[in-house]
Amino acid sequence: MTTTTTAALVPLLPFLGAVGGLLAGRRAPGLVRPLAVLPTAVAAVLAVVVAWRQGGGAPLEAAARLTPTGSVPVDLALHLDGFAVLVAVLVGAVATCVQVYSTAYLRDDLRYPSYAALVSLFTSAMLLVVYSGDLMVLLVGWEVMGICSYFLVGHYWETEAARAASLKAFLVTKAGDVPFLIGVFALAADAGTFRIDGIVTTAASGGLAHPTLDALLLLAGVAGKSAQFPLHTWLPDAMAGPTPVSALIHAATMVAAGVYLVARLLPVLAASTAAMVVLAVMAAVTMVGSGLAALAQDDVKRVLAYSTVGQLGYMTGALAVGDRGAAVFHLLSHGAFKALLFLAAGVVIHAAGTNSLAATARAGGLARRAPDAYWTMTVALLALAAIPPFSGFFSKEAVLGAAEHAARGQADGIPCAAGWLVLAAGLATAVLTAGYATRLWLMAFRGRGPEAADHGREPRAMTAVLWLLLVPTLGLGLAAWKLPDWFDGHSLAPAATTSLLGTGCALAGALVVLTAWRRVHARAARTPMGAVAADPEAAPAVSEEEAIATHEAAYGSVAGAQDPADPGRLLLGPLHRHAAAGFHLDAVVRALVVRPVLGAARLARFLDREVVEGYVRGAGTAPGLLGAAVRRAQTGNTQTYLGVLFAGSAVLAVAAVLVASGA
């Protein structure tokens, strides 16, 4: 098999698995699990083969034109460069882990067949986005991911939170996708092709008529998909979906699609200095804001969701300073350790019977009862906090190094201000990241109090995957010296200054939270709180579904809890209330967008119901009233009828005579 054929098989196999799973789901329940896991696993292996053969050499191009499509041709094109093949390996590996994990996590779920098929379809769409060399084909995968995300977030559709979150995820990402689509058309109109390499060549030679406008339109789509300010609000709410979905879609792959796309189209954005500055501001606001919000969240998964938003902010920051190698490096390492964090969080939620940190801080022995989750999560949190020598340290150093590079004016066409902005925000976020990682670890595993109901040993399929994902979390940092061959050739190795600064910030953040924890932890025993959903016999997903459904009733809000023993509450002070609510961005959106739209809908409803329909109803009512008047004459007496008939004839006759005589 040639490399091209192998690469074409990679997105195709999960797609076929999804179709097979949907068809066989009801008739052959035994086939569902193999159909879910095997195609994805084979696709992951083939992705590794493609990466091995491509080997970071010159980009491989292959295209087939199925049918003429008018002025701008659409090709089924593959574009295999170092970025594409490595991201595909990440997607394949994480998707396989998630599928294996799901077999145990949702083992008794009624809708498991459709769930597994949707995850496969989602994987296939993401691989299509990664390999595609044509923006139109890429857009197909992009939108399929959007709809799969909608279905998967709404998997527990019996709960109100999941229904609302799935709709929100869909609408908010679509709000970004519409400008994105217009941007793609604008690019294609200037370049005369949808092929990415063609567009990049045109952009590099200055052939774009409105580079700033195009770039900003593209950024809207990227902000929606990659959950960047101000379109990030769907991501924390999307945690109402099952944990494996959060791991796959909302940490490792779909949200990475936006960053990946900007990495592919970076020359288009670099053509406009304004767009790069906008990107830098977006990244900085996202990073710092999400870090503060993460410190205030009570739900384990919402902490991780805000942390995902922040880490994606690092990636867009790296892109804003023009270093796509650093961005994709951080994408790879973050994909691995964030998938691990989410999957471990799923184990923790099951073992503790709650998703609330306030409740786990009051229950002891979690570390002893879920040792796999404890150890892997500890390492993954260290990686998240960018403590050497774990993978997150190296990739974050690459980002900070690139920012420092740009700040000193050594990057072509990047304003120094963007560099300084990303560097400052990155360092501030390093403090916050280490802070919320420490808070999460302390509150989840260092709680004291009575143990929660025992759920027995965690399923092997769930724990084995954690140890598997630990390998890249530990070792991917070493790739910093190897990856430049695959990427643009910029050095990704950590530099002394930024390493010291970054690690110092991280240690400072961790120490501050630790001190705060020491001070407030004693209060935990005085204020009992917590609601535990214990289902020792049921599948792990059941506990999670119950925990999500009851969080608002038990703790007063979906996001935060009134917990005086929370170090985040002490540190954030009066800011805590706002941070827990995501700085009220939802309220702003509600006031600026939702209310006017609802008002317009009410106006349209009024015009339709009362005005337009008034005429229609009047057209029916008037003849009805006339009929009611006329039917009074229907007395049933034949002679009356005849009398009236005669009178009418007489009148007509007289009239006819008068007319004839000309009177």
Place this chain on the structure above:
Amino acid sequence: MHLVYPAVLAALLFCTGLYGVLARRNAVLVLLSVELMLNAVNLNLVAFDVWLRDELHAGQALTLFTIAIAAAEIGIGLAIVLLVHRNRGTADIDRLRDLREDANDPDANAPRPAGGDAARGEKAEAAA
């Protein structure tokens, strides 16, 4: 003979018939009045046929048609009146008002879930 005599006679006959149709109660007498009106027309036809000296005597031919049709019509009419009288015990036109619209019940034509049975029972009784 001047035309005015048969014309006036025909008018008188027609008016008598019209009065009978509109005012008499008994269905047999109403039918009889209709015959009067028809024959007033016949008289006109014959009178004008003669007055106009029509070569083809179209008026007289039409009169024969009218007499034949009137005979058939009165046969059917009397049969209907007989049947009505046998069914209802009366041939008063005033009382044969089954097809009237009920002013108190504007939705009489719509299907009624309740109350319809009583009305239907009445009709069945009337038909028996």
